[in-house]
Amino acid sequence: MPISNGESDARLALTAAQAGAAVVRDLYGSRLARYDKSAGDFATEADLAAERAILDVLRAARPGDAVTGEESGRSGAAGAHRRWLVDPLCGTLNYAVRTVLAGVNVALREGAEATAAATADPFSGEVFWTDGEAAWVHRGGEDEPLTPWAGSALVDVNLDPPFPNAPGFRAVHLLADPGFAGRFRPRVVSSTLAVAWVAAGRRAAYVTDGDLRDSVHFAAGIALCRAAGCTVTGLYGEPVLSGAHGLVAAADAETHAALLDLVKNQRG
Structure with missing residues (x-):
């Protein structure tokens, strides 16, 4: 757990995420300006303000590090060994219509690995956090180790586009597969908070399509699941983050294998 300026990278990630979450919470329910992005996506003033709060924390503690923010883009050297990936409000549409299912994601990539x-x-008020080796949930000033559990059989499936693996894989077809319905119960949270829930034992698994390399949305959740001992791969069992092949993060190997078989069924 590297330490600089008196605070480890992992604790800094926690502190930065808390700073963003405080802004999101404080602005909840207020009239917020919307800023159109593309393909129906948008940001609100809460997204922008939360990102500013996070970046203030990171830049004060690690001024030499590169950063990629969902709203502000990339800063620092293009090939920087250390890069922070910041998603200040995952679940913007939920938040904008006053649905309290949203997350604030902060991750540090060193080389090819997320180390905090x-x-x-x-x-x-919970923060799920990791130093890349173990994972905890921080609540009420205390830290409790994360323990994955597949017993709920609840599987979150991301239905948001794009779908780079279609027609070979479509999330909606996975939900309609009789084998899925016979073993699992679908959930669609529309926030990567649900990835952290796999690490915490609140979901059996999470499945999404997409290219997740250097993803501000998914880097934190993948790191949490790995550190907690989940089984994590791409859609077809390949190393996650090795290409545009999505994510299957499962509480245990048995659940993971069952989901991989269902995904592979779509390819015929």
Whole structure:
């Protein structure tokens, strides 16, 4: 757990995520300007303000590090060994219509690996965090180790586009597969907070399509799941983050294998 300026990278990720979550929580329910992005996506003033708060924390403690923010883009050297990936409000549409299912994601990538990460729930006050080796949930000033559990059989499936692996894989077809319905119960949270829930034992698994390399949305959740001992790969069992092949993060190997078989069924 590298330490600089008196605070480890992992604790810094937690502190930065808490700063963003405080802004998201404080602005909840207020009239917020919307800023159109592309393909129906948008940001609100809460997204922008939360990102500013996170970046203030990171830049004060690690001024030499590069940063990629969902709203502000990339800063620092293009090939920087250390890069922070910041998603200040995952679940913007939920938040904009006053649905309290959103997360704040902060992760540090060193080389090819995420070595520190945090996902904060602005409304429960919980922060799921990792130093890349172990993972905890921080609540009420205390830290409790994360323990994955598949017993709920609840599987979150991301239905948001794009779908780079279609027609070979479509999330909606996975939900309609009789084998899925016979073993699992679908959930669609529309926030990567649900990835942290796999690490915490609140979901059996999470499945998404997409190219997740250097993803500000997914880097923190993947790091949490790995550190907690989940089984994590791409859609077809390949190393996650090795290409545009999505994510299957499962609480245990048995659940993971069952989901991989269902995904592979779509390819015929």
